[in-house]
Amino acid sequence: MEKAKAAVMPDFHRPLEIRQYPLPEEIEPGAALVEVEMAGICGTDVHLWKGQLPIPRPVILGHETVGRIVKLGEGLNADWTGAPLREGDRVGWYAGRLCGRCYYCVNKRQPTRCLKRTAYGISYNCDLPPHFLGGYAEYHYLHPGSAIFKLDDLTTETVIGAGCALNTAIHGIERMGIDWGDTVVIQGSGPVGLSALAVAKTAGAFLTIVIGGPAHRLELAKTFGADHTINIEEVTEAADRIEQVKRLSGGYGADAVIECVGMPTVVSEGFEMCRDGGKYLVLGHYGDAGATALNPHIITRKQLTVHGAWASEPRHMAMGLEFLRKHGRRFPFAQLVSHRFPLDRAFEALQTTARWAARKSVLVP
Ligand SMILES: [Zn+2]
Ligand SMILES: [Zn+2]
Numbered sequence: 001m002e003k004a005k006a007a008v009m010p011d012f013h014r015p016l017e018i019r020q021y022p023l024p025e026e027i028e029p030g031a032a033l034v035e036v037e038m039a040g041i042c043g044t045d046v047h048l049w050k051g052q053l054p055i056p057r058p059v060i061l062g063h064e065t066v067g068r069i070v071k072l073g074e075g076l077n078a079d080w081t082g083a084p085l086r087e088g089d090r091v092g093w094y095a096g097r098l099c100g101r102c103y104y105c106v107n108k109r110q111p112t113r114c115l116k117r118t119a120y121g122i123s124y125n126c127d128l129p130p131h132f133l134g135g136y137a138e139y140h141y142l143h144p145g146s147a148i149f150k151l152d153d154l155t156t157e158t159v160i161g162a163g164c165a166l167n168t169a170i171h172g173i174e175r176m177g178i179d180w181g182d183t184v185v186i187q188g189s190g191p192v193g194l195s196a197l198a199v200a201k202t203a204g205a206f207l208t209i210v211i212g213g214p215a216h217r218l219e220l221a222k223t224f225g226a227d228h229t230i231n232i233e234e235v236t237e238a239a240d241r242i243e244q245v246k247r248l249s250g251g252y253g254a255d256a257v258i259e260c261v262g263m264p265t266v267v268s269e270g271f272e273m274c275r276d277g278g279k280y281l282v283l284g285h286y287g288d289a290g291a292t293a294l295n296p297h298i299i300t301r302k303q304l305t306v307h308g309a310w311a312s313e314p315r316h317m318a319m320g321l322e323f324l325r326k327h328g329r330r331f332p333f334a335q336l337v338s339h340r341f342p343l344d345r346a347f348e349a350l351q352t353t354a355r356w357a358a359r360k361s362v363l364v365p
Contacts (some may be wrong), residue, residue: 001025003072006060006137007346007363008126010266016061016347021131023139027207030144031073034091039135039312039363040160043190043262046354047287048122055352056125060362061350062135063095063121064163066156073144080147082312092159092321094147094167095120096277112171112310119311128158136346147314149321158324160362165191166320167312169199169260172283176307178256180204183249185273188260189201189229191336191360192284196258197224198331202323205256209248211241212261224331238269245273253278260284264292271298279305285310336360 001022008019027033039062040208047232048055069089077084080094099105099116111117118124119140120251121134142148169192178184184205186193189212197208201224210221218229228248235241246253254274259266262284271294274280299306324333337357341349349361 004132004138005343006126006132006134006363007343008058008063009049010058012049016136016350018344019058021126022129023132024130024141027071027073027304028144029074029085030076032069032076032142032146032148033071034067034140034142035070036065036067036135036137036140036365037090038066038156038160039137039365040163041349041353042164043192043225043353044286045350047262047289049354050287051352052287052289053122055111055122058126059122059124060126060132060137061121062137063119065121065140065157065158066090066092066151070139076144078082079150081149081318083150085148085150090151090156091148092151092317093120093142093149094312094317095122095164096311096314097143097146098313111313121344124157124347126140136343136363138343147158147317149317151321153312154321154328155334157334157337157362158328159321161336161360162195162324163191163360164312166195166198166323166333168192168283168309169195169310170316170319172196172281172307172309173199173203173260175309176256176258176279176281177218178203181206182255183207184208185209185254185257185270186226186260187210187211187257187266187270188262188284189213189221190260190356193258193260193264194224194331194336195219196260196283196332197221197226199323199325200256200258201225202327207249209245211245214356217359220335223335224324234353242269242272252276255279256281257357258283262287263288267292268294268298271302271304274302274304277304278302279307281307281309283309327351337362340364
């Protein structure tokens with residue numbers, strides 16, 4: 001039986017280690033085996049490593065992956081959009097798996113909260129066959145029904161640079177809505193923040209302010225068209241950041257504020273940055289980073305609307321890829337890919353992401 005390598009997280013807070021597992025001998029009808037070309041390291045992977053979500057271990061992390069189809073199961077001959085699919089095609093895929101039948105999938109149309117939702121790179125014990133259900137590996141198995149997308153003209157760096165962050169931002173902004181002419185504040189300059197910036201600008205935002213750091217990330221925010229940036233390493237007090245946002249938005253505060261940080265304390269700061277009748281989107285808290293003190297009076301007095309958005313649906317990934325095809329020149333997501341590591345150094349890659357040293361680290365197995 002042929003074997004292949006994977007970088008496995010044995011448990012929370014433990015170094016990743018290289019293990020070998022047998023490749024599946026048979027590909028089920030509708031399934032696919034993919035040779036991994038590049039796997040993105042998402043901030044969520046750091047949160048998962050810290051144990052902020054109750055996931056099975058050992059696990060192969062990695063939910064942003066591009067690879068080439070090695071073998072297609074019987075009956076799988078088109079991608080999610082209907083384009084013909086062949087062995088050798090370069091593809092990406094939506095990491096979640098939805099049941100399409102439960103209360104949330106059908107009755108309430110909240111498929112991201114599917115009661116049976118699982119996700120590649122998150123929900124599967126890799127000691128169990130088919131083992132290869134995460135991106136930090138030489139191969140990836142795709143179960144029948146996976147939303148696979150042929151990439152054609154899109155470069156691997158572009159797709160991994162945008163990663164799950166772009167789909168998340170599209171979903172979040174779809175829920176919150178941005179009006180033409182809005183002033184939008186984005187808290188956070190990581191991949192989710194930059195994606196939110198790109199989506200907000202194309203959704204009609206006139207003035208955008210990105211708050212984050214370090215400086216190299218804010219430089220990229222400028223490249224993406226941010227009108228103003230506020231460096232948290234220079235403006236260290238929340239009160240001063242709120243003051244700057246108010247000054248930049250005519251004294252009133254922003255129409256919309258998008259949280260893309262994942263630190264609980266920024267939420268109350270963000271409420272203060274909203275104008276009266278404004279809206280706030282909590283987008284960066286995929287991991288549970290704990291509670292924070294906030295004053296509900298502000299929501300009442302300012303008449304704020306607060307939104308949440310969990311991950312994304314396959315259609316958001318389809319929109320994300322279309323977005324990259326149409327706006328890839330304006331928003332050079334490929335430039336996010338800054339650090340490349342071989343599979344053996346996956347743990348180092350994860351640590352680089354944890355320290356915010358990289359724009360984005362990737363594995364090239
Ligand atoms: Zn992610
Ligand atoms: Zn469901």
